[in-house]
Amino acid sequence: MKDSQLLHEARRVLVHAYAPYSGYRVAAALLAGDGKVYTGVNVENASYGLTLCAERAALVAAVSAGQRRFSTLGVVSEKKPDPVPCGACRQALAEFAPDCRVLVSAAGGEETLYRLADLLPRPFSYHAETNHE
Numbered sequence: 001m002k003d004s005q006l007l008h009e010a011r012r013v014l015v016h017a018y019a020p021y022s023g024y025r026v027a028a029a030l031l032a033g034d035g036k037v038y039t040g041v042n043v044e045n046a047s048y049g050l051t052l053c054a055e056r057a058a059l060v061a062a063v064s065a066g067q068r069r070f071s072t073l074g075v076v077s078e079k080k081p082d083p084v085p086c087g088a089c090r091q092a093l094a095e096f097a098p099d100c101r102v103l104v105s106a107a108g109g110e111e112t113l114y115r116l117a118d119l120l121p122r123p124f125s126y127h128a129e130t131n132h133e
Contacts, residue, residue: 001031003103006074007111009037010054014076017041017054026077028054030062033069038062055089059096070097073116075104082106090116094123 009029017025019042026042040057055075062070073093077083082104085093093100093116100116 001035001037001072003072003074003111003113006031006037006072007076007103007105009039010074010076013039013041014078018043020044021046021048024077024079026054026075026083028058028076029074030055030058030070031072031074032062032067033071034067036062036065036067038065038067053086053089054083055085056092059089059092063096068096070100072101072103073097075102077106080106080108082112084114085119087120090120091123094120094125098123 006029010027014025014027017027019025021044028040030038038058038061040054040061042054043052045051055073075083083106084104098117102114102116102119103111105111
């Protein structure tokens with residue numbers, strides 16, 4: 001799948017984001033190893049700690065469907081700044097895809113590509129190697 005198609009999938013679900021407190025709607029599309037795409041949106045809560053980021057929403061949807069390997073995460077927002085994943089999302093994704101590509105795009109459509117390992121160079125890991133199968 002092309003990067004532009006993955007970002008299109010994220011933009012398609014952005015309308016469903018629930019962000020009444022920040023006004024910063026975010027959507028994510030996660031490309032699994034078998035080529036399937038899983039999407040998620042941010043879901044804010046009046047108790048801010050219960051807010052769920054779009055990236056983790058997509059990851060949870062994918063894992064719930066039995067996926068364990070991922071190659072690329074596309075993240076979009078309607079506004080600046082660029083929707084670079086937060087630390088919690090980086091760590092959650094590193095559990096399954098430490099070599100994942102992270103593509104972000106905000107208002108204006110400019111795209112920036114990161115490697116998760118650059119965004120989170122030393123993720124927490126209980127085991128030296130994990131087996132998620």
